[in-house]
Amino acid sequence: MYELVRGPLAWAAFIIFIAGSLYRIIYMLAGCKKEKIVFPHMSLKHSLASLVHWVIPFNNQYMKQRPAFTIVTFAFHICLVVTPIFLLAHIILWDESWNISWWSMSDTIADYMTIIVIAGCIFFLYRRLTDPVVKNVTDASDYLLLAITALPFITGFIAYHQWFDYKTMLIIHILAGEIMLIAIPFTRLSHMLFFVFTRAYFGSEQGHVKHSKDW
Amino acid sequence: MKPTIAKREPVVDDAMDQTEAKLRPEQIQKVINEVIDKETGGRLWTYVNTCIHCGLCAEACQWYLSNDRDVSYAPVTKIKDTIWVMLKNKGAVDAAFIKRCAEIAYTECNLCRRCGMYCPFGIDIAYMLLVVRRICAKLDMVPLYLQDTVHSHAATMNQMWVKPDEWIDTLQWQEEEGQGYVPSARLPLEKEGAEIMYSVIGPEPKFLAQLLGNITAIMKVAGLDWTMPATAGWDNSNMAMYSGDFEVMARVERLHHETAQRLKVKKIVMGECGHAFRGAEYDGPTWMGWMKPPIPIVHAISFYYDLIKSGRIKIAKKAEGPITVQDPCNVIRNGGLGDKLRYIMNAVCAEFVDVTPNKRHNYCCNEGGGVINC
Amino acid sequence: MPDLGNWDWKSKEKMIADTAEWKARFEDVWEPYVSPDGEKIASIVKIGEGEFNVCVNGETWEEPYEKLWYSRFSPDGRLTVLASKDMEWTMAVDGKAWENSYEYIWDTKFSADGKVIAATVKQDDVYGIAVDEKTWECSKELQSIASYVISPDGKTVAAIAQTVPLGQADLEGFLKGTWSVVVNGKPWQNNFVDLYGLTISNDGKKIAAEYRAAICDYGIVVNGAPWETTAGCTWEPVFHPNNNDVVTAPVRQGGRWFLATNGTFVWDKGFTNILYQTYSPDGERIAATVATSFAKWTVAVDGQPWRTKFGECVLQPYFNPDGTKVAAIAKDRGFWFLVVDGTVLGDGAYYDNIWPPVFSPDGDKVICKVEKHGKYAIAVNGKIWGSKYEALWDPVISPDGTKVLIRGIEDKKYYRRIVPLASM
Numbered sequence A: 001m002y003e004l005v006r007g008p009l010a011w012a013a014f015i016i017f018i019a020g021s022l023y024r025i026i027y028m029l030a031g032c033k034k035e036k037i038v039f040p041h042m043s044l045k046h047s048l049a050s051l052v053h054w055v056i057p058f059n060n061q062y063m064k065q066r067p068a069f070t071i072v073t074f075a076f077h078i079c080l081v082v083t084p085i086f087l088l089a090h091i092i093l094w095d096e097s098w099n100i101s102w103w104s105m106s107d108t109i110a111d112y113m114t115i116i117v118i119a120g121c122i123f124f125l126y127r128r129l130t131d132p133v134v135k136n137v138t139d140a141s142d143y144l145l146l147a148i149t150a151l152p153f154i155t156g157f158i159a160y161h162q163w164f165d166y167k168t169m170l171i172i173h174i175l176a177g178e179i180m181l182i183a184i185p186f187t188r189l190s191h192m193l194f195f196v197f198t199r200a201y202f203g204s205e206q207g208h209v210k211h212s213k214d215w
Numbered sequence B: 001m002k003p004t005i006a007k008r009e010p011v012v013d014d015a016m017d018q019t020e021a022k023l024r025p026e027q028i029q030k031v032i033n034e035v036i037d038k039e040t041g042g043r044l045w046t047y048v049n050t051c052i053h054c055g056l057c058a059e060a061c062q063w064y065l066s067n068d069r070d071v072s073y074a075p076v077t078k079i080k081d082t083i084w085v086m087l088k089n090k091g092a093v094d095a096a097f098i099k100r101c102a103e104i105a106y107t108e109c110n111l112c113r114r115c116g117m118y119c120p121f122g123i124d125i126a127y128m129l130l131v132v133r134r135i136c137a138k139l140d141m142v143p144l145y146l147q148d149t150v151h152s153h154a155a156t157m158n159q160m161w162v163k164p165d166e167w168i169d170t171l172q173w174q175e176e177e178g179q180g181y182v183p184s185a186r187l188p189l190e191k192e193g194a195e196i197m198y199s200v201i202g203p204e205p206k207f208l209a210q211l212l213g214n215i216t217a218i219m220k221v222a223g224l225d226w227t228m229p230a231t232a233g234w235d236n237s238n239m240a241m242y243s244g245d246f247e248v249m250a251r252v253e254r255l256h257h258e259t260a261q262r263l264k265v266k267k268i269v270m271g272e273c274g275h276a277f278r279g280a281e282y283d284g285p286t287w288m289g290w291m292k293p294p295i296p297i298v299h300a301i302s303f304y305y306d307l308i309k310s311g312r313i314k315i316a317k318k319a320e321g322p323i324t325v326q327d328p329c330n331v332i333r334n335g336g337l338g339d340k341l342r343y344i345m346n347a348v349c350a351e352f353v354d355v356t357p358n359k360r361h362n363y364c365c366n367e368g369g370g371v372i373n374c
Numbered sequence C: 001m002p003d004l005g006n007w008d009w010k011s012k013e014k015m016i017a018d019t020a021e022w023k024a025r026f027e028d029v030w031e032p033y034v035s036p037d038g039e040k041i042a043s044i045v046k047i048g049e050g051e052f053n054v055c056v057n058g059e060t061w062e063e064p065y066e067k068l069w070y071s072r073f074s075p076d077g078r079l080t081v082l083a084s085k086d087m088e089w090t091m092a093v094d095g096k097a098w099e100n101s102y103e104y105i106w107d108t109k110f111s112a113d114g115k116v117i118a119a120t121v122k123q124d125d126v127y128g129i130a131v132d133e134k135t136w137e138c139s140k141e142l143q144s145i146a147s148y149v150i151s152p153d154g155k156t157v158a159a160i161a162q163t164v165p166l167g168q169a170d171l172e173g174f175l176k177g178t179w180s181v182v183v184n185g186k187p188w189q190n191n192f193v194d195l196y197g198l199t200i201s202n203d204g205k206k207i208a209a210e211y212r213a214a215i216c217d218y219g220i221v222v223n224g225a226p227w228e229t230t231a232g233c234t235w236e237p238v239f240h241p242n243n244n245d246v247v248t249a250p251v252r253q254g255g256r257w258f259l260a261t262n263g264t265f266v267w268d269k270g271f272t273n274i275l276y277q278t279y280s281p282d283g284e285r286i287a288a289t290v291a292t293s294f295a296k297w298t299v300a301v302d303g304q305p306w307r308t309k310f311g312e313c314v315l316q317p318y319f320n321p322d323g324t325k326v327a328a329i330a331k332d333r334g335f336w337f338l339v340v341d342g343t344v345l346g347d348g349a350y351y352d353n354i355w356p357p358v359f360s361p362d363g364d365k366v367i368c369k370v371e372k373h374g375k376y377a378i379a380v381n382g383k384i385w386g387s388k389y390e391a392l393w394d395p396v397i398s399p400d401g402t403k404v405l406i407r408g409i410e411d412k413k414y415y416r417r418i419v420p421l422a423s424m
Helices: A002-006 A008-034 A044-055 A061-065 A068-084 A088-098 A107-130 A132-136 A140-160 A167-185 A188-209 B014-022 B025-039 B042-050 B058-062 B060-068 B073-087 B095-107 B114-118 B127-137 B144-156 B164-181 B202-209 B210-222 B239-244 B248-261 B274-288 B298-310 B338-348 C019-025 C171-176
Strands: B196-199 B267-270 B319-323 B351-354 C013-020 C043-046 C051-056 C069-071 C079-085 C088-093 C102-109 C116-124 C128-131 C144-150 C157-162 C179-183 C194-200 C207-214 C217-222 C247-253 C256-261 C274-278 C286-293 C296-301 C325-334 C335-340 C368-374 C375-380 C383-389 C401-412 C413-420
Touching: A002 A008, A002 A167, A008 A167, A008 A188, A061 A068, A061 B058, A068 A088, A068 A107, A068 A140, A088 C043, A107 A132, A107 A140, A132 B073, A132 C256, A140 A167, A140 C207, A167 A188, A188 B042, A188 C383, B014 B095, B014 B144, B025 B073, B025 B095, B025 B127, B025 C043, B042 B073, B042 B127, B042 C019, B058 B060, B058 B073, B058 B114, B073 B095, B073 B127, B073 C116, B095 B127, B127 B239, B144 B239, B144 C069, B144 C144, B144 C171, B164 B202, B164 C102, B164 C116, B196 B210, B196 B248, B210 C144, B239 B248, B239 B274, B248 B267, B248 B274, B267 B274, B267 B298, B319 C088, B351 C088, C013 C019, C019 C043, C019 C286, C019 C413, C043 C069, C043 C157, C051 C069, C051 C079, C069 C102, C079 C102, C088 C102, C088 C116, C102 C144, C116 C144, C128 C144, C128 C157, C171 C335, C179 C194, C179 C207, C207 C247, C217 C247, C247 C274, C256 C274, C256 C286, C296 C325, C335 C368
Parallel strands: B196 B267, B319 B351
Antiparallel strands: C013 C413, C043 C051, C069 C079, C079 C088, C102 C116, C116 C128, C144 C157, C157 C179, C194 C207, C207 C217, C247 C256, C274 C286, C286 C296, C325 C335, C368 C375, C375 C383, C401 C413
16 A cells, blocks of 8 residues: 555656646636737736735735734745655655655754644634634635645654554555645645736736736 | 625615516526636636635725625625636526626725735736626626716717717816916817827716816916817716726727827826726726727826926915825726825825825725716 | 819919917917918917907908807818807808807818818707708707718718607616617618717718617618627728728627628638728728737738737728728837838838828828927828928828928918929
8 A cells, every 4th residue: 555655646646736737827828818918918027026025924015914814824835835845754755766855854843844834724724714704705625625735744743753553644644645736736726836827917917007016 | 605695785776676687597697608708718717716715805895894894795705706606607697696796796896906905816806806797787787877877988978978069068168267267278179289188087077167177277377288179089987897898998998099099199188087097098998909098198196296296387375284185096006106196195285194004005985996976 | 072183283382371470469379270272371369358260371350259169171271160159159161150050069071072061060959960051950859969971972961869868867768779870861760779980981872880789789780771790899880982882890709800891701810909991992902900919900901910010009001092002100119100011111210190191193102291309290101301390281192193282380481382292
């Protein structure tokens, strides 16, 4: 079972993630081309300006207005992306399979970052259950996406601390990671892919076309 | 997802009620799918597939804030109760649903675009609500007062059913009023080759004719070479843009810009109206295939800023008392004229008191977006 | 057309009037107009409080008026001005007012030879068209007139008019149709929601217009009979120059614009926009201003767009007399260019403004009025030729195609000049 999830399934997950992401981005760009006005309205300068103001914490007015949320969301998203990439255990797998490796973080830091991701998921779950606006627009898919996001971290955390049966937990963890990879292009987790584009367009429209700003 | 319960009386609108009785489901489905397939593209698809349902847009909306944070007014709620359902059901919705869509899109959203600026992804929620309006317009599900104004645009090319002779007559009358301030003032009609074509909104000749006398005096004092058309094409406003009747919108804008081309002017200077600026500067030209107006448009704020700054007009007496200003969304958040507006306010007011939030973070006045005519 | 052959094509230069002297004589002098033959220059002048007159070649009309506006020369050289006295309006032609006066009168138009003068009038809140002092007799009390056209021979006048009164906010009544076309006082049988783009055939026998059948449902109607199919949107139709059975208009289908003749697509591809379709003089070819994509404007001839595109706009195309060349005025990055068959003339010369070009009979030269740095000049094939003027009118080519009439104000003096085309 381990061999299956570690081998063919991992291959499949990465291929689907990469190919699926490319497909979705190309599909989106084709749709924008059809719309005629999208590309003529774009400007590199204003796209970058918008991104700079929205990927750096507290670099726009709204983030300053909601400091707690800003801190949580940045901590969550940074840890979500950084932890799996720089986790030593993951790099070893890359090294074993492809003979490539890169800088890794200490397991303690990774542990804390995993907790941050899980805490972030709990925070978002809490918002979904209690904030009337969020609750009103939440359906099963939102809980599912949250679960897909949280599961690799929860299982990874458990596996690392070797609670329960390590081997089983490891298999579940790998499976959870693979599910998440596959889910990214084909669910609203694709906001990870589209963020740059939606920001660039709105930044361009507000800056290049409307001579204003979007932060 | 269940529809959001809006705890308020349903809108009573004779026109919408009559349309609701007439609309057939297959007609609704056809129009929705036509608009979605033929008139939208990458933007709508990406927006819907990117929205993570975080609700952060709520805090941007003055409808939500001023109604004690009533969930039904949150921008994402308005999308949920309109576009999401249309997409999910592939257009199979009933007339009552379309009526509710019209209530939401026309009377509970001003298309002020503040929510787009507060969305972490920059999802242009107002654009999606304009798509909803487009669908409603094609189904004739438009509030009575708004539709009547659109019909006026369509029939007369102005917003207020002003007839051709009434327009010219009013200008000639107001020329005399302007001469009351500056005896040598003139309101030059149809002067080909003038530097500026001055265009206004329908309510000016209809209800606020004195503004035309005022501009006659101002232009004379500033020593500008200007003209106004004696034909249709004088009205720069466009409620058809807001109803979603883009064909009428384009015809109105085309005539406005072609009138400037016909008069061979270098630029169009327009009055204060924010939505008119949006229509004449962006929405109209975009539909026509122009990246920007073929004859540049100068909004009143830029115009007066230049006149005051260059000393072409001097302020003899400032207005007394504390005075504030509401930043109009279409020229400030969506036009970038916030600083120039403040320069003018300080130049004409003895005591200008700014608002918070201001400039592009302003709250919509709640009149815009076709909710109230002007 | 008036008989250009009778004009003075011999006098090399005539100084017709010194407008500087006018400024000294009158309280205010409005922008001048010149007659088509260039022999007369006229301005409305203010002679006192609430007293205006017209100064033609330095002479004022006998009678002053309280208000004057819209001074326009007819093609045969008569000066028409809309004039008001004692709260009533009329048309004054060469100093003589029409016998009738009106609540209001506006929008003066002429037959091609200038013999017929028409204008929209309002009397007792009823609208009509007055042709040579005689107002239409119409069976319906017209509520408004949006626009009108006059046939080249002046015998037919057609107007888009509101034939049915409409109450406030009467949406249902509006959608039943309140507008019709009225031809020489006789309304078409049908009413329409809206009518636009009225046009008349060269022989004056047929009238075409765009009509709106419902929200977002448009079509073309010819002499009251609509085309079989409707479209999402339309722009104004034009008649074939020599065949009044043929009408062509841009129509919008599925978000693209197509050119249609008598309801059938004639160009095989659609465009982002199509404007100002124009027939060649023999009617064999059609040129139109098109946007091949967003913000990419050019001219398409028989459906084939020029390779050169312009970012801002392109105005109406013009054929040369034998229909082999097409000229257009285009705008890109804030400047205007004169373009012929896709090539910018004058080595990429750009101007602050360009007026409609005229071709020489052999099509070799394109002549037009241009503006640069606040001065006006004649441009020949895109390059400035001769003096710079403070004011200038469109050049006219003599019927034999050898001479050009230039009418312009230089140093406040109005000159009428005749220049051999070969020397330009």
